[in-house]
Amino acid sequence: MTGVTFEAAGETYGKRLQILKEIAPATSRVAVLRGGGDANVPFAMASLEQTAPALGVTLWPVDTKSVDELEAAFLRMIRDGAQALLVIAGSLTFFGSKRIAELALTHKLPSCHAFKETVAAGGLVSLGPDLVAMNQQGANYVDKIIQGLKPADLPVEQPTRYEMHVNLKTAKALGINVRRRCLPEPTS
Numbered sequence: 001m002t003g004v005t006f007e008a009a010g011e012t013y014g015k016r017l018q019i020l021k022e023i024a025p026a027t028s029r030v031a032v033l034r035g036g037g038d039a040n041v042p043f044a045m046a047s048l049e050q051t052a053p054a055l056g057v058t059l060w061p062v063d064t065k066s067v068d069e070l071e072a073a074f075l076r077m078i079r080d081g082a083q084a085l086l087v088i089a090g091s092l093t094f095f096g097s098k099r100i101a102e103l104a105l106t107h108k109l110p111s112c113h114a115f116k117e118t119v120a121a122g123g124l125v126s127l128g129p130d131l132v133a134m135n136q137q138g139a140n141y142v143d144k145i146i147q148g149l150k151p152a153d154l155p156v157e158q159p160t161r162y163e164m165h166v167n168l169k170t171a172k173a174l175g176i177n178v179r180r181r182c183l184p185e186p187t188s
Helices: 012-023 041-055 067-079 091-095 097-106 116-120 131-146 168-173 178-182
Strands: 002-007 029-035 058-064 084-087 111-113 125-129 161-166
Touching: 012 041, 012 084, 012 111, 012 125, 029 041, 029 091, 041 058, 058 067, 067 097, 084 097, 091 097, 097 111, 097 116, 097 168, 116 125, 116 161
Parallel strands: 029 058, 029 084, 084 111, 111 125
Antiparallel strands: 002 161, 125 161
């Protein structure tokens, strides 16, 4: 697995779709795995729907309410012609991340996820907040509260650092040369 950290300057769901398209340029139909009822879904879909036309991608939402439904969801994706998978972050997709990664690889779907843990489990690529940096932000909040500031007076902060991770073994298994497409050449 290889990783890159960068400063975030835009919307992550649109960027995830862009990365997926760059890694698998022939992709025109992307399944979007969503946890049924998850609060992240409306925001994520709005961003994806705004980005997809410019990339020549049709989105196909696939809802699931439990980890037990994942296999059937993947069979629907394949039956309906999905060429790649984008996973919307949420509790179901977090707790089912290992199974999602396994099924994506089994069904030969290049996949994009929110967290590096899914890539470590076999997913292709992730783009998500740097969790260490987020914890540091949280520690700064706690420090300010201990110093006497009221929590209600503190501004809400979004993550400022994002990480991209690629599983090179998964890329090889899918027949994708990720290094040539989107990673900088290694230096000696």
